Amino acid sequence: MIRVVIADDQALVRTGFRMILDETGDIAVAGEAADGLAVLEVTGRVRPDVVLMDVRMPGIDGIEATRRLRAAAGPDGPPHVIILTTFDLDEYVYAGLRAGAAGFLLKDTLATDLVAAVRSVAQGNNVAAPTVTRRLIRHFVGTAPRPPGTAALAALTALTARERDVLALIAQGMSNQEIADRLVVTEGTVKTHVSRILGKLGLRDRIHAVIYAHQNGIA
Known part of the structure; x- marks a missing residue:
């Protein structure tokens, strides 16, 4: 419940x-x-x-x-x-x-x-719907991504290839189920990837993952 x-x-x-x-x-x-x-x-x-x-x-x-x-x-x-x-x-x-x-x-x-x-x-x-997500991104970080700084680059390097794929799909506003369908995995697997991404990057939630991804050219 x-x-x-x-x-x-x-x-x-x-x-x-x-x-x-x-x-x-x-x-x-x-x-x-x-x-x-x-x-x-x-x-x-x-x-x-x-x-x-x-x-x-x-x-x-x-x-x-x-x-x-x-x-x-x-x-x-x-x-x-x-x-x-x-x-x-x-x-x-x-x-x-x-x-x-x-x-x-x-x-x-x-x-x-x-x-x-x-x-x-x-x-x-x-x-946030995908159209709303794009407008939020423009508000927070502008329209042009910037190259990741040293700290961000080190954090991104800690992500596996699949975790980077998941982060890119999060940045597009996809839900866990939509990501699972795209990558042909279970929703539980996606949840595990999301949790690890947030932990490795020190992010609070999915909204901030979207912002982080666009700030650092991952989208």
Whole structure:
């Protein structure tokens, strides 16, 4: 069962998301919060797998709450955070990704897309569509890749040939299952490669792997 906390200052939004998620059978809403400080308390108490995090909330905003969740992670690691926003790719989304969010959704997203995003993020994927990923890359690193520096080159050398292939496909915005289909391996094998890539390169998550790959000419 995927456990979710919904953080939004509008009760109607929280109720709508709860109704959608509770009907799935494999996703349960473990808690709700109406402000940034409350989501830290609720998350610490119920230990969810995923947090749906509104950006604009009283107290501390969703960006700062995401940052604090990452910093205070327990032995099982922090929950995966999906930033909720009204505006496509506004500055809050970029800040949220920098803070460690796994991706973002628009508040008017379809119910099926919301459910799919929660399931995907719980499995370690991000929820940025390929077109969104390209725009994020342009925002973070510009359109032209640069040659890897000495430290990056040494880290990349530590990757196996297959790990470099997987990193390149991550940079294209592919999910684990899509990578598995492309390389004709199991999804579990891809997850192992992704974990090793993040560990060897010292990266926090897939979004940062995308940025790293494009910064260093791997795409």
